[in-house]
Amino acid sequence: MTAITTPVPAVDPRSKREVARQTARNEKDAQKRLSSRGATLVAILIAILWTIPTFGLFVTSFRPGADSNTTGWWTVFVNPGFTLNNYFEALNSGGTALSLGQSFINSLAITIPATLIPIAVASLIAYAFAWIEFKGKNMLFIFVFALQIVPLQMALVPLLSLFSRGLTINGVGIFPGFALRDVDHSFATVWIAHSIFALPLAIFLLHNFISEIPGDVIEAARVDGAGHGQIFFRIILPLATPAIASFAIFQFLWVWNDLLVATIFAPTSSLPITQTLNSLSGTWGNQWYLQSAGTFIAIVVPLIVFFALQRFFVRGLLAGATKG
Amino acid sequence: MSFTGNRRLIAPLALLGVASLALAGCAEGGDSTDSGSLEGQTVQIAGGITGGEADALQATFDQFTKDTGIKVVYTGDKSFEGNIVTKVTGGSAPDIAIVPQPGLLKTLVETGEVKAAPAAVEANVDANWSPDWKLYGTVDGTFYSAPMLANIKGYVWYSPAAFKEWGVEVPTTWQETLDLTKTIQEKTGAAPWCAGFASGDASGWPGTDWIEDLVLRQSGPDVYDQWVAGDVKFTDPEIKDAFDAVGEILQNPAYVNAGFGDIKSINSTAFGDVAAKVADGTCPLTHQASFLSANFLEAKTASGETPTVGPDGDVYGFVLPGIEAGSASIEVGGEFVTAFSDSAATQKVLEFMSTPEWADLRVSQGGSISANLKADPSKASSPLLTDAMKLLQDPNTTVRFDASDLMPSTVGAGSFWKGMVNWIDGRDTDTVLSDIQAGYDN
Incomplete structure (x- = not known):
């Protein structure tokens, strides 16, 4: 009888250790290579290259207009000439009905409510979609989600028509329309428009976050006698703060940088900074150097918002990305 | 704990309240058109x-x-x-x-x-x-x-001081313009003309002005009117003649693009940027409307001064001459x-x-x-x-409105602009012309 010899898997402790050591070495190697002097240098180089255009704009904003028109900004190192005139001129001459300073205030008046309104509405809707059972919930959610696909340009004319002419169906007046055209500083139309355009994404993002909150927490609250109101304000809102904050950053930046929606919906006295900035260079583009100064005035607020809420920013990019 | 809870509760409610109040307040603004007097309207x-x-x-x-x-x-x-x-x-x-x-x-x-x-x-x-x-x-x-x-479209901007130095005169016919170009090229050894077609979404329009000027001068106002109406097609010989005439300058590597580079740099140069080069003397001639004078206000001459615009100053303009002397046809906007x-x-x-x-x-x-x-x-x-x-x-001036502004926008603000850019990029004239004409079918 011959014994059947099964090949014993050769677990040689020495080679095992060897593999482990090799892996560790590889990892360290990769880490070292990525954080080596060369890699850091490349990273810094890319960062510098990336910043050069912005830096050029920054330099231009301090150069006298005649200099900017004749020579490139880099010649400033050989032939320095600086002035704050561009900033004064940009702030006080708008090239349209408003100066840049006035429209800066308008931008704040547009952006803050246009960020808060969609958050208030969307968090309530997201809660309803996540934690209240009703018929056709999924269909409705898909419908809201699908609305993101509709380009907002398509809604401009109908919405504007609704605002200015109102809505009448079969002779029955349903909504009279706003008579806002000659009213100074009316922002209602812009707020509503921005809120409407923001809602689909806001609902989607917040829903994904809110539906991730463990059901046990909500069950427990319900057992303790909490209604929907209490659950929403005491549990959902505090827990969803990171998602809300990250959406707030996106919405704030988007509204602050928006030109189209405001140009179409805002009355003359309520135009935002983007519109003034656009007009600053003049009909024939002969004052383009003022735009460089105007840009840096306009950039201040987004920078403050970004740095204040920075820690939510990356989290916001991942919001809804991890579905457990 | 309960303090935080309350604050969480109050903030959004207050927010909603404020928002609805503000919206309501704005909606109540009345219009002022019902008063009898015009005062305050x-x-x-x-x-x-x-x-x-x-x-x-x-x-x-x-x-x-x-x-x-x-x-x-x-x-x-x-x-x-x-x-x-x-x-x-x-x-x-x-x-x-x-x-x-x-x-x-x-x-x-x-x-x-x-x-x-x-x-x-x-x-x-x-x-x-x-x-x-x-x-x-x-x-x-x-x-x-x-x-x-x-505004008058067909101005040629030049430096009267440089003209005096070279001993040349303002031309009175198209042929003299070409001769002048040659003379300047021989005297300076550099390109005499500069042009800039870049203008964002509207890039190419300065080129349409060139063509329109030549159609008006070569073929006369009647052909121009028929061209605007679409009866003379872009593919017709009259229009091709205009492209060829403009091409004698803009497609000649020895004649363009002063101060900027080769022919293709015309497309990457912003239309207003040529003013700075005319002012500092690097570009002897450029074709642009009367409104270019605004761009000289912030330009500098070679010696660093603001250029004076005048017949004896640093920069001035003459209307692009007709085929024959004395016939004033101008294109306006x-x-x-x-x-x-x-x-x-x-x-x-x-x-x-x-x-x-x-x-x-x-x-x-x-x-x-x-x-x-x-x-x-x-x-x-x-x-x-x-x-x-x-x-x-x-009353003796023949005035015609900018043709591209009169044509349907798919041509006048579409294929004509794009065609000019492609033409400078080196596409041959016949293809460009049939491309532009195709804009009528869009």
């Missing part, structure tokens, strides 16, 4: 004019507001041509729009919101403008819009004052803007000219603009 004007030109426009209404009590608010918007159509269809039109293209006026009239010009305005236009100008503001036999300002409201205040403003007094007010603000026959040319801000105004008012 506001007339909104919108247009594509921005920057210093907008300030100058607004300033012309100062005295008017003092006299009549009607407030005039002008809003400039760089994307005016696109946005005005949206605003008008959405029912949110301004009282008055300043429309820079007769083609756009036609589009606006089709929305049914444009009001025909009041009788007083029509009477003013009949008395103060040549019949051609009235025609540009007329759609399907109804007169809608009075002309506002004008301009704006048209279009009303969307027939309120008494709006009519009053319209009437005011069609008077020679208003033209004088605006012209004396500087930088622009009017084709109003009764306006005073001596009020223009430079000798060049004074000459330009005299030329516009001269």
